[in-house]
Amino acid sequence: xxxxxxxxxxxxxxxxxxxxxxxxxxxxxxxxxxxxxxxxxxxxxxxxxxxxxxxxxxxxxxxxxxxxxxxxxxxxxxxxxxxxxxxxxxxxxxxxxxxxxxxxxxxxxxxxxxxxxxxxxxxxxxxxxxxxxxxxxxxxxxxxxxxxxxxxxxxxxxxxxxxxxxxxxxxxxxxxxxxxxxxxxxxxxxxxxxxxxxxxxxxxxxxxxxxxxxxxxxxxxxxxxxxxxxxxxxxxxxxxxxxxxxxxxxxxxxxxxxxxxxxxxxxxxxxxxxxxxxxxxxxxxxxxx
Amino acid sequence: xxxxxxxxxxxxxxxxxxxxxxxxxxxxxxxxxxxxxxxxxxxxxxxxxxxxxxxxxxxxxxxxxxxxxxxxxxxxxxxxxxxxxxxxxxxxxxxxxxxxxxxxxxxxxxxxxxxxxxxxxxxxxxxxxxxxxxxxxxxxxxxxxxxxxxxxxxxxxxxxxxxxxxxxxxxxxxxxxxxxxxxxxxxxxxxxxxxxxxxxxxxxxxxxxxxxxxxxxxxxxxxxxxxxxxxxxxxxxxxxxxxxxxxxxxxxxxxxxxxxxxxxxxxxxxxxxxxx
Numbered sequence: 001x002x003x004x005x006x007x008x009x010x011x012x013x014x015x016x017x018x019x020x021x022x023x024x025x026x027x028x029x030x031x032x033x034x035x036x037x038x039x040x041x042x043x044x045x046x047x048x049x050x051x052x053x054x055x056x057x058x059x060x061x062x063x064x065x066x067x068x069x070x071x072x073x074x075x076x077x078x079x080x081x082x083x084x085x086x087x088x089x090x091x092x093x094x095x096x097x098x099x100x101x102x103x104x105x106x107x108x109x110x111x112x113x114x115x116x117x118x119x120x121x122x123x124x125x126x127x128x129x130x131x132x133x134x135x136x137x138x139x140x141x142x143x144x145x146x147x148x149x150x151x152x153x154x155x156x157x158x159x160x161x162x163x164x165x166x167x168x169x170x171x172x173x174x175x176x177x178x179x180x181x182x183x184x185x186x187x188x189x190x191x192x193x194x195x196x197x198x199x200x201x202x203x204x205x206x207x208x209x210x211x212x213x214x215x216x217x218x219x220x221x222x223x224x225x226x227x228x229x230x231x232x233x234x235x236x237x238x239x240x241x242x243x244x245x246x247x248x249x250x251x252x253x254x255x256x257x258x259x260x261x262x263x264x265x266x267x268x269x270x271x272x273x274x275x276x277x278x279x280x281x282x283x284x285x286x287x288x289x
Numbered sequence: 290x291x292x293x294x295x296x297x298x299x300x301x302x303x304x305x306x307x308x309x310x311x312x313x314x315x316x317x318x319x320x321x322x323x324x325x326x327x328x329x330x331x332x333x334x335x336x337x338x339x340x341x342x343x344x345x346x347x348x349x350x351x352x353x354x355x356x357x358x359x360x361x362x363x364x365x366x367x368x369x370x371x372x373x374x375x376x377x378x379x380x381x382x383x384x385x386x387x388x389x390x391x392x393x394x395x396x397x398x399x400x401x402x403x404x405x406x407x408x409x410x411x412x413x414x415x416x417x418x419x420x421x422x423x424x425x426x427x428x429x430x431x432x433x434x435x436x437x438x439x440x441x442x443x444x445x446x447x448x449x450x451x452x453x454x455x456x457x458x459x460x461x462x463x464x465x466x467x468x469x470x471x472x473x474x475x476x477x478x479x480x481x482x483x484x485x486x487x488x489x490x491x492x493x494x495x496x497x498x499x500x501x502x503x504x505x506x507x508x509x510x511x512x513x514x515x516x517x518x519x520x521x522x523x524x525x526x527x528x529x530x531x532x533x534x535x536x537x538x539x540x541x542x543x544x545x546x547x548x549x550x551x552x553x554x555x556x557x558x559x560x561x562x563x564x565x
Contacts, residue, residue: 038444039414039416039444039445039446039447040414040415040416040417040443040444040447041414041416041417042444082442126326126327127326128325128326128327129326150442153441153442154438154441154442154470155325155326155470156323156324156325156326156328156470157325157470157472157519157549157552157553157556158325158519158553158556158557159325159326161519161520161521161553162519162520164520165520168520182442182443182444182445182448183471184445185521185522188522188523189520189522189523224477225456225459225460226460228453228456229453229456229457229460232453238449239445239449240449240452240473240474240477241473242473242476242477242547242548243476243477243495276445276446279444279445279446280445280446280449283446
């Protein structure tokens with residue numbers, strides 16, 4: 001497999017006066033896992049829906065597997081939407097039969113985790129089993145492109161690790177994967193990242209490319225909640241990592257002064273910035289606009 | 290004041306959702322419940338909220354009017370505006386007039402929702418909707434606040450807003466019980482409870498849980514025993530339950546396990562023990 005699997009060229013989408021996606025260009029190649037990051041409302045899902053041909057572009061151009069995202073090309077695509085896209089009023093077996101027919105393949109066997117549920121209505125399934133079924137449905141026809149919208153939201157740590165094994169295996173066999181996530185640890189497992197903010201693509205590349213020139217300071221103290229409240233009240237761009245407080249683009253001496261004035265003993269040290277800090281700074285700029 | 294669920298067992302048909310679970314939630318602190326699908330997190334929260342009845346055990350909770358509960362599903366009305374949602378819930382608790390106006394303004398400000406006060410809940414982003422749900426759960430200043438996955442599916446920036454609201458609620462005296470699938474969040478809680486298939490795997494402060502963790506976690510590109518390993522970023526971690534803390538097995542690199550490692554390791558230990 002060669003060439004670009006998914007491509008957006010200067011794609012814009014408006015809903016009335018609101019611009020959900022603003023002049024975005026990106027692509028996904030075979031064998032790579034591309035992470036699409038951004039705050040809720042940044043335009044990630046709208047971009048995905050255009051790439052898949054589920055909604056029209058206002059301007060620009062979308063190519064799926066070398067052409068417009070029509071039905072023929074969509075057969076070579078696997079998609080797990082945020083809501084999983086299953087039919088709640090059909091059984092597990094009926095969901096599988098339906099999608100197998102739609103894709104023109106033999107019905108896949110049920111894996112161990114689902115074998116007891118064949119005749120059960122999907123809406124009565126535990127969420128974990130529903131997710132497993134959604135993945136099975138999306139992967140059964142060995143798609144060349146796999147698009148996953150927050151596949152691990154609400155999934156426990158062990159199941160999340162297993163899902164990422166599946167995602168990696170798809171890329172290894174040559175599929176191109178586009179995945180959105182809010183877990184920064186998952187972003188680190190992608191080969192390449194795209195960061196959206198307010199409908200625009202504001203950074204792309206490696207984790208370091210996304211972080212750019214952002215810096216960070218870690219504040220460690222016995223009472224994180226109090227230090228957090230004090231720094232937050234002082235207008236600092238604060239984040240939390242476990243019980244450490246992190247402040248983006250801050251001067252360590254200034255922070256130490258604010259904490260000292262509140263009578264809080266803390267260690268204040270420069271640390272490598274993370275993608276979350278870049279996102280926080282973008283969000284604050286948006287609010288200020 | 291400490292609220293609690295003691296020796297609680299809840300069955301749904303043949304499924305045991307909670308199996309002899311005891312959890313205490315003291316006033317002024319945050320207790321976090323972690324665990325996977327079917328671990329029993331929601332059942333535990335609903336038991337304390339009085340939404341499910343116990344087959345065995347006891348619940349100590351304040352009367353309904355002093356309890357705030359944010360269910361896992363959004364908990365707001367899509368066809369009402371942000372203000373209407375808040376006012377409707379506040380009205381149930383008898384909040385009205387200037388008192389309501391002041392409380393509403395204060396909460397909207399703290400949740401960074403003031404600019405969206407007139408927007409329909411259906412038009413909010415996921416993070417904003419969760420914050421609205423939180424505001425509605427806390428509008429009447431409850432003594433006990435129960436939050437079912439308030440941050441799931443929320444972007445990192447909105448998650449911080451929610452944590453600020455949660456820690457402020459605890460700081461002003463509320464007892465907070467919340468569930469989460471983000472383990473770095475659970476580290477922040479004063480007390481954390483790890484549930485697995487209806488039972489408490491371990492509970493205590495983060496330091497206690499870490500100190501009580503036996504065995505060694507190692508890191509490798511290829512694990513020796515697949516059933517004891519899991520993916521962490523680009524590498525794989527593996528758990529050696531029997532290994533002495535002084536040294537991991539020869540030829541492996543030990544890592545300092547964080548809460549995510551500990552929860553996965555304990556879950557694997559239980560699964561592998563059940564299997565063998």
